[in-house]
Amino acid sequence: MGIAALFQRLATGGRAATDGAADAASRVLIVGSPNVGKSALFNRLTGRYVTVSNYPGTTVEVSRGRSRLLGDEFEVLDTPGMYSLLPITEEERVARALLIEETPRAVVHVVDAKNLDRMLGLTLQLAEAGLPLVLALNMADEARDLGIRIDVKRLEEAIGVPVVRTVATRGDGLAELIEQIRRVRPVASKAEVDYGPTIEEAIAAVQRVVKPAPGLSARTRAVLLLEGDGEQRARLRRTGGDGAVEQVSRIVSTTGARLDHAIHYHAASAVKLQVDCLLAEAVTFPPERRTGVAEWLSRFSMHPATGLPLLAVVVYVGLYKFVGAFGAGTLVDWLEGTVFEGYVNPWVNGVLDALVPWQVVRDLFGGEYGMMTLGVRYAVAIVLPIVGTFFVAFSILEDSGYLPRLAMLIDRVFKKIGLNGRAVIPMALGFGCDTMATMVTRTLETRRERTIAILLLALAIPCSAQMGVILGLLAGHPWALAVWAGVVTGVFLVVGSVAARVMPGERPRFYMELPPLRFPRPVNVLVKTYTRMVWYFKEVLPLFLLASVFIWIGNVTGLFEWVVGVVRFPVRALGLPDEAAVAFLFGFFRRDYGAAGLYDLYGDGLLTGNQLAVAAVTLTLFLPCIAQLLVMKKEQGWKAALATSAFVLAVAFVVGFLLNGVLVLTGVQL
Numbered sequence: 001m002g003i004a005a006l007f008q009r010l011a012t013g014g015r016a017a018t019d020g021a022a023d024a025a026s027r028v029l030i031v032g033s034p035n036v037g038k039s040a041l042f043n044r045l046t047g048r049y050v051t052v053s054n055y056p057g058t059t060v061e062v063s064r065g066r067s068r069l070l071g072d073e074f075e076v077l078d079t080p081g082m083y084s085l086l087p088i089t090e091e092e093r094v095a096r097a098l099l100i101e102e103t104p105r106a107v108v109h110v111v112d113a114k115n116l117d118r119m120l121g122l123t124l125q126l127a128e129a130g131l132p133l134v135l136a137l138n139m140a141d142e143a144r145d146l147g148i149r150i151d152v153k154r155l156e157e158a159i160g161v162p163v164v165r166t167v168a169t170r171g172d173g174l175a176e177l178i179e180q181i182r183r184v185r186p187v188a189s190k191a192e193v194d195y196g197p198t199i200e201e202a203i204a205a206v207q208r209v210v211k212p213a214p215g216l217s218a219r220t221r222a223v224l225l226l227e228g229d230g231e232q233r234a235r236l237r238r239t240g241g242d243g244a245v246e247q248v249s250r251i252v253s254t255t256g257a258r259l260d261h262a263i264h265y266h267a268a269s270a271v272k273l274q275v276d277c278l279l280a281e282a283v284t285f286p287p288e289r290r291t292g293v294a295e296w297l298s299r300f301s302m303h304p305a306t307g308l309p310l311l312a313v314v315v316y317v318g319l320y321k322f323v324g325a326f327g328a329g330t331l332v333d334w335l336e337g338t339v340f341e342g343y344v345n346p347w348v349n350g351v352l353d354a355l356v357p358w359q360v361v362r363d364l365f366g367g368e369y370g371m372m373t374l375g376v377r378y379a380v381a382i383v384l385p386i387v388g389t390f391f392v393a394f395s396i397l398e399d400s401g402y403l404p405r406l407a408m409l410i411d412r413v414f415k416k417i418g419l420n421g422r423a424v425i426p427m428a429l430g431f432g433c434d435t436m437a438t439m440v441t442r443t444l445e446t447r448r449e450r451t452i453a454i455l456l457l458a459l460a461i462p463c464s465a466q467m468g469v470i471l472g473l474l475a476g477h478p479w480a481l482a483v484w485a486g487v488v489t490g491v492f493l494v495v496g497s498v499a500a501r502v503m504p505g506e507r508p509r510f511y512m513e514l515p516p517l518r519f520p521r522p523v524n525v526l527v528k529t530y531t532r533m534v535w536y537f538k539e540v541l542p543l544f545l546l547a548s549v550f551i552w553i554g555n556v557t558g559l560f561e562w563v564v565g566v567v568r569f570p571v572r573a574l575g576l577p578d579e580a581a582v583a584f585l586f587g588f589f590r591r592d593y594g595a596a597g598l599y600d601l602y603g604d605g606l607l608t609g610n611q612l613a614v615a616a617v618t619l620t621l622f623l624p625c626i627a628q629l630l631v632m633k634k635e636q637g638w639k640a641a642l643a644t645s646a647f648v649l650a651v652a653f654v655v656g657f658l659l660n661g662v663l664v665l666t667g668v669q670l
Contacts, residue, residue, distance in 0.1 A: 027075050027077065028067070028104060028108060029104045029108070030042050031099070031108070031109050032082070032119070033083055033111075036111055037138040039078055040169050041166065044171055044174055045067040046065025046066060046067050062077060062080070062094065063077070074105070079095040082095040084121070090446070093231070099126075103214055107131045110136045111135065113140045113143035113148065113165070114146060116150075116275075117279060120159075124271055125193075130216070132185055134177065139167065140167055140173070147286030148284070148285055151282045152164075154282040155278065155282040155283075158277075159278070161184075164176050164177045194274070196270060198255060198258050199255065199263065202222075206251055209240065209248055210240070211240060213239065223267060226255065226263050227264040228263075233245060233248075301406070307409040314397070318393040322389055326389060327385045331385030331388075331389070335381040336381035344372075345372075349362075360556060363556075369551040369552060371545050371549065374551070388533060390429070391529045391532045392525065392529050394428070399520035399521060400519070401515040401517045403424070403425065405514065406421075410424055417456070419496070420449070426438075426440040426453055430463065434625070435631050438458075448504070451499075451636070452499045452500065454644065458644055458645065460489075460491050460620070461492075462488075466587075473595065473599050474612060477612060477670055480610075480613040480670040483617070483670060491651065495651065546626075547625075550626060567581040567585055574618060575660040576611055577607070580601060583595075584622060587619050587623070588625060610668070610669060618652050618655070623652070629641060632645075
């Protein structure tokens with residue numbers, strides 16, 4: 001038995017813990033909007049013994065973990081963020097599906113205690129759905145500091161569900177929350193929303209058509225059908241047939257004709273009115289909203305005039321200095337140059353020379369391109385420090401509350417390229433590692449957005465390793481550096497804009513809850529960094545080893561030299577020497593190796609300033625590395641991944657050819 005499995009058994013009282021082993025009587029679902037502390041509470045209840053998997057048929061991840069804190073072997077699920085039971089995003093659809101399918105023992109609705117006006121609407125919907133609900137008023141300390149006073153007893157009586165104050169990051173209120181989870185039962189009918197006589201009449205009519213079923217209450221299913229929920233309509237067709245669907249359609253049509261606005265508008269207004277009544281009864285707000293330093297910084301970070309300079313500082317300090325100079329420079333030099341080149345690789349090659357008589361087998365594991373000397377060295381000596389420092393920087397920004405504000409800042413620009421502000425996360429991650437960023441595109445709402453984001457990551461976002469080498473290569477040629485940055489940025493915007501126009505699908509919508517700005521907690525930063533590093537290596541390390549095998553096959557079969565010969569033809573069309581073909585081929589296997597190949601050519605005096613600019617632009621836009629290609633295949637399938645790669649390859653050489661032509665025709669010397 002492995003160490004991880006042993007600890008897993010100890011954590012679950014000696015019984016094996018497998019996904020789906022817990023029955024419904026011991027399952028707890030944590031639900032709520034993004035950025036309210038759901039994951040922090042989930043981690044408090046489960047510790048580190050957690051599995052993360054995609055919900056079937058989607059790219060949305062769901063975390064499951066065991067909790068001994070609840071007295072029995074409870075399974076806890078951290079559901080994707082949701083704002084309403086009427087889903088808009090894929091995350092909301094998955095969260096609602098879990099509420100219906102998992103038949104939980106308890107549902108914990110986590111809300112931000114400072115923003116109850118925007119969050120109690122979902123609480124009322126969950127209570128009306130007949131779910132065994134507990135309301136967790138998280139960030140209670142921040143609400144208190146702002147002068148917000150919440151009468152928990154009155155709120156409990158008004159909604160009919162247990163209410164607990166919590167501070168998930170510190171564990172405050174956890175014992176009381178656990179006690180309420182053990183005792184909770186489905187709520188009473190007093191939690192129902194009064195939708196007005198016209199809609200209430202329609203609800204009663206639809207309820208006579210809807211058959212009883214587990215999951216949501218008949219009243220909630222009736223409201224969703226009136227609001228035009230497609231999934232509930234399909235479910236009604238399966239259980240009641242076309243006749244039931246036609247009956248509901250007639251009720252919807254008749255009701256809509258009697259109202260001034262859409263049924264959904266009136267339903268949402270009724271929920272908002274009841275929330276306002278709850279707030280008036282149970283919550284006291286300070287006479288004036290306090291405007292402190294944190295709120296001033298929040299506005300500062302989202303205004304274009306001040307937010308963009310702040311972003312430049314964050315990129316310079318976080319990406320360039322910490323990740324680029326320290327991670328990709330100092331740490332990589334020590335790990336690769338001192339540890340691997342000085343100790344690990346010589347030891348591996350020595351062992352292989354002593355024990356393995358066949359050269360071809362020795363080359364598979366050692367030598368210049370072996371699985372140990374190339375694959376493991378790349379993953380540990382290059383990827384580990386770069387991705388590790390990036391994850392630290394990213395976790396600090398995330399824990400501080402800056403990322404949602406950055407998303408708000410650039411949302412308008414990103415909408416021009418078919419994305420929204422949420423795409424800032426994978427795009428920012430791409431400057432650390434495009435392979436990892438491609439995985440993170442799962443967080444985007446629609447397939448259209450994920451396709452555009454993966455295309456732009458593959459085309460015009462250089463990873464930190466490649467960018468570091470290119471910046472060093474062009475440092476002595478400032479005009480070549482300016483041309484490189486301008487052309488790559490232009491290609492990013494043009495291709496994104498064209499893709500947004502021609503690609504079918506819904507245009508992106510964007511809304512995001514803004515968490516408060518706060519000082520990051522070191523423990524939270526370390527836990528997030530560690531969790532992401534483990535996830536990253538599980539996903540990507542096998543791909544690096546596979547890339548080494550491909551290179552070995554290419555060398556053994558002679559395919560490598562043949563491909564180099566083919567690549568020489570387009571390389572010559574770019575005005576580059578034949579030797580640059582090897583750099584481009586290496587760029588497919590490892591982006592930084594391709595850039596390093598150009599560095600060697602420049603050091604040998606084989607490249608002019610103009611050729612440097614052309615080569616740097618083309619290599620940046622060149623094919624995604626093999627690890628990124630394999631992840632693209634995992635996310636999109638081989639057909640889409642190969643089509644994207646072919647498009648990227650064509651754009652790279654066309655742009656390089658045009659740039660070389662412009663420089664030659666104008667006589668500019670960089």
